[in-house]
Amino acid sequence: MSTSPASTTALQTSTGPQKILVLGATSGIAEATCRIWAKQGARLFLVARNGDKLAAVAADLKTRGASYVDTAVADLDDTTQHPTLLAHAINSLTGMDVAYLAHGVLGEQPQAEQDFGHAAQILHTNFIAPVSLLTWLANYCVQRHAGVLAVISSVAGDRGRKSNYLYGSSKAGLSAFLGGLRNRVDREGVTVLTIKPGPVKTAMTAGMKGSEKFADVDKVAQTIVAAIDKRRDSLYVPFQWQPIMFIIRNIPESIFKKLNL
Amino acid sequence: MSELSSDPGSTPTASASFESWGRYPTYSAKIIPINWQNDFPGVIAGVHDGALPVGMGRSYGDVCLLKDGNLLLTTGMNRLLNFDSETGVLTAEAGATLAQILDFSVPRGFFLPVSPGTKYVTLGGAIANDIHGKNHHVAGAFGSHVTEFELVRSDGTRKICSPTENLDYYAATIGGLGLTGVITWAKLRMKPIVSRMIDYEGIQFHGIDEFLDLTKQSEKIEYTVSWIDCASTGKNFARGVFMQGDHSKVPAELKQSPEPKLVFPFDAPGFALNHTTVSMFNTAFFHKQVKPRVTALQDYEPFFYPLDKVLHWNRLYGRNGLLQFQYAIPWESAREGTIAILKEVAKSGLASFLAVLKAFGDVPSPGMMSFPQPGITLALDFPIKADKSFPLFERLADMTRDFGGKLYPAKDAAMTAAQFQAFYPQWEQFARYRDPLLTSSFWERVTGDRPTL
Ligand SMILES: Cc1cc2nc3c(=O)[nH]c(=O)nc-3n(C[C@H](O)[C@H](O)[C@H](O)COP(=O)(O)OP(=O)(O)OC[C@H]3O[C@@H](n4cnc5c(N)ncnc54)[C@H](O)[C@@H]3O)c2cc1C
Numbered sequence: 118m119s120t121s122p123a124s125t126t127a128l129q130t131s132t133g134p135q136k137i138l139v140l141g142a143t144s145g146i147a148e149a150t151c152r153i154w155a156k157q158g159a160r161l162f163l164v165a166r167n168g169d170k171l172a173a174v175a176a177d178l179k180t181r182g183a184s185y186v187d188t189a190v191a192d193l194d195d196t197t198q199h200p201t202l203l204a205h206a207i208n209s210l211t212g213m214d215v216a217y218l219a220h221g222v223l224g225e226q227p228q229a230e231q232d233f234g235h236a237a238q239i240l241h242t243n244f245i246a247p248v249s250l251l252t253w254l255a256n257y258c259v260q261r262h263a264g265v266l267a268v269i270s271s272v273a274g275d276r277g278r279k280s281n282y283l284y285g286s287s288k289a290g291l292s293a294f295l296g297g298l299r300n301r302v303d304r305e306g307v308t309v310l311t312i313k314p315g316p317v318k319t320a321m322t323a324g325m326k327g328s329e330k331f332a333d334v335d336k337v338a339q340t341i342v343a344a345i346d347k348r349r350d351s352l353y354v355p356f357q358w359q360p361i362m363f364i365i366r367n368i369p370e371s372i373f374k375k376l377n378l
Numbered sequence: 379m380s381e382l383s384s385d386p387g388s389t390p391t392a393s394a395s396f397e398s399w400g401r402y403p404t405y406s407a408k409i410i411p412i413n414w415q416n417d418f419p420g421v422i423a424g425v426h427d428g429a430l431p432v433g434m435g436r437s438y439g440d441v442c443l444l445k446d447g448n449l450l451l452t453t454g455m456n457r458l459l460n461f462d463s464e465t466g467v468l469t470a471e472a473g474a475t476l477a478q479i480l481d482f483s484v485p486r487g488f489f490l491p492v493s494p495g496t497k498y499v500t501l502g503g504a505i506a507n508d509i510h511g512k513n514h515h516v517a518g519a520f521g522s523h524v525t526e527f528e529l530v531r532s533d534g535t536r537k538i539c540s541p542t543e544n545l546d547y548y549a550a551t552i553g554g555l556g557l558t559g560v561i562t563w564a565k566l567r568m569k570p571i572v573s574r575m576i577d578y579e580g581i582q583f584h585g586i587d588e589f590l591d592l593t594k595q596s597e598k599i600e601y602t603v604s605w606i607d608c609a610s611t612g613k614n615f616a617r618g619v620f621m622q623g624d625h626s627k628v629p630a631e632l633k634q635s636p637e638p639k640l641v642f643p644f645d646a647p648g649f650a651l652n653h654t655t656v657s658m659f660n661t662a663f664f665h666k667q668v669k670p671r672v673t674a675l676q677d678y679e680p681f682f683y684p685l686d687k688v689l690h691w692n693r694l695y696g697r698n699g700l701l702q703f704q705y706a707i708p709w710e711s712a713r714e715g716t717i718a719i720l721k722e723v724a725k726s727g728l729a730s731f732l733a734v735l736k737a738f739g740d741v742p743s744p745g746m747m748s749f750p751q752p753g754i755t756l757a758l759d760f761p762i763k764a765d766k767s768f769p770l771f772e773r774l775a776d777m778t779r780d781f782g783g784k785l786y787p788a789k790d791a792a793m794t795a796a797q798f799q800a801f802y803p804q805w806e807q808f809a810r811y812r813d814p815l816l817t818s819s820f821w822e823r824v825t826g827d828r829p830t831l
Binding site: 169174181319 | 457458482
């Protein structure tokens with residue numbers, strides 16, 4: 118982890134409100150993050166699959182003070198649409214300071230163990246599609262020598278475990294990709310932020326076993342916004358996951374393979 | 379394949395941890411989140427054991443519980459859909475809390491038209507109980523300020539309800555205890571303010587007659603409420619503090635929360651609640667106000683929500699939980715009834731930590747099953763002691779009925795079916811608007827009716 122020597126004040130490549138592209142805007146974490154940006158008066162372009170949900174989120178962010186909100190309904194699994202979609206979004210925003218990738222699927226591990234089709238689907242949504250988006254977005258940012266690419270990966274990508282290794286390996290691939298991309302574009306003035314959330318209490322996890330112990334989504338969102346403003350490289354939220362994952366990564370395989378995780 | 383919002387690969391399982399504020403009764407139920415306006419009725423397709431929409435669970439008893447059924451948790455459906463700063467009309471999803479609404483509206487110079495004693499309730503819950511606030515005598519109940527909402531029924535029909543459209547469902551749903559359908563969004567007429575401060579005045583009174591005099595003198599003051607010492611007898615019987623306030627008219631900062639000017643002594647009394655400690659507390663509260671009259675400029679938060687600073691103060695009452703007993707008795711018998719009930723409470727030796735007295739005005743609510751009616755309302759908190767509390771509640775409920783009053787379902791877990799049906803004779807007419815899939819433990823208790831589906 119390193120922070121830029123620059124000031125810790127809000128990132129602004131141009132004067133005026135931040136221009137933010139959000140992919141997967143109806144996810145719980147994305148929505149909470151966008152509410153903070155809306156309050157700051159940001160310009161937002163939101164992408165999600167479900168039009169009704171997207172409309173409700175857009176109305177909320179507009180009401181809360183976003184200076185501009187535009188949306189597109191799209192299935193991000195369709196990588197052939199990415200160039201047009203991204204060009205349209207940036208055009209609509211009249212530029213882009215931050216791209217926030219928050220879409221993904223958990224998938225069904227038991228099903229993925231039996232059915233490669235399902236496994237491939239998880240890998241496609243969580244790994245291939247973000248690689249396609251980030252390739253385009255990184256090249257856009259490199260050309261302008263500016264921009265932040267903030268991407269939600271997962272603590273589950275730090276080590277494969279039997280309860281969710283398809284999801285975990287898709288996120289491991291994503292984390293590795295982000296590391297390499299950062300290594301390439303940092304010298305071009307572009308920031309790549311890898312976000313690794315632990316379990317978060319969102320509307321979506323309400324009623325899950327143990328969910329009362331999950332992290333508060335608004336606090337997670339605040340941490341993400343602060344990390345973007347400070348142009349950090351990586352982030353565990355809540356931060357306690359950093360030492361926990363350090364230990365988990367370092368359990369010898371001979372022991373790890375016998376654990377029920 | 380489930381959509382991901384957080385992490386890390388555990389599948390949703392039913393949880394049983396929904397408690398009402400009184401923590402009595404406790405029932406297990408399956409919790410199904412309703413996060414989007416279109417989720418209901420789809421997410422409960424195939425469910426046959428009944429369902430009930432719930433919000434923050436700030437009702438005291440069982441109107442927000444359904445034993446072995448499905449609780450539709452609406453708090454994720456909390457988006458603010460539109461705000462018209464000209465008219466002050468806010469459109470919000472029903473799971474938005476009053477706290478979230480105030481965070482949004484106060485910096486913009488608008489306040490809730492009606493507010494209960496906690497801001498941790500949802501818009502949907504406020505409509506379904508047709509809640510009242512300290513300004514009932516001038517503003518009526520919450521429902522009077524809800525100009526329109528959408529109601530979704532389990533058969534998939536969606537009704538826009540307002541005084542001009544589907545008026546019957548509008549009337550049945552305001553105060554409709556969550557039984558007529560799921561409210562997805564509502565329009566609320568907010569009130570302009572120029573300051574977040576309240577011009578506060580606290581006045582000591584001795585006895586119900588002084589309370590009634592003060593009530594009369596304060597007719598034009600927007601907010602009035604009284605705390606009353608119900609542990610004392612003799613010359614201190616029914617002494618209390620009359621608290622009143624108006625939104626300050628001096629333009630001031632709306633954003634920053636200044637240091638509260640008057641601190642309420644509610645912060646975690648670290649003692650067990652029994653008759654002795656409650657008497658001590660009440661005496662201390664009475665004398666905390668050293669002068670018979672005090673005035674202060676006070677932030678709205680401590681004025682409206684003195685208890686919210688202590689999250690989960692309900693736990694003070696221990697494992698058995700607590701219950702409120704709240705009545706409304708019409709003016710004809712209000713004085714006599716209040717004195718008789720206070721005497722009965724004092725005689726029982728069961729102390730009420732928080733006793734709140736207020737006059738209701740005559741602004742009618744559109745709600746068919748609405749609780750407030752002109753007269754006096756008294757709310758008492760009791761720790762639950764099975765052998766003693768329930769016989770007392772039953773006596774108090776009978777007295778309330780004999781004085782022509784009624785009890786507040788939002789605060790109840792004790793009234794009998796016969797008592798409820800006497801308080802709300804319109805219940806059978808109301809039952810025609812009930813959604814066949816929706817029911818609550820309250821409803822089953824007071825009607826004897828669990829639908830077989
Ligand atoms: C400290 C404290 C002070 C209080 N002070 C007051 C007061 O001054 N005045 C007053 O009137 N009340 C007061 N109350 C009671 C409280 O305001 C009400 O019980 C309120 O309805 C609780 O809202 P909730 O969101 O917690 O709803 P819940 O308790 O979860 O549910 C209440 C009812 O609303 C229904 N419901 C919830 N959401 C929906 C929806 N979307 N569609 C349809 N039905 C729905 C439920 O089925 C249930 O019948 C107080 C409570 C506390 C804890």
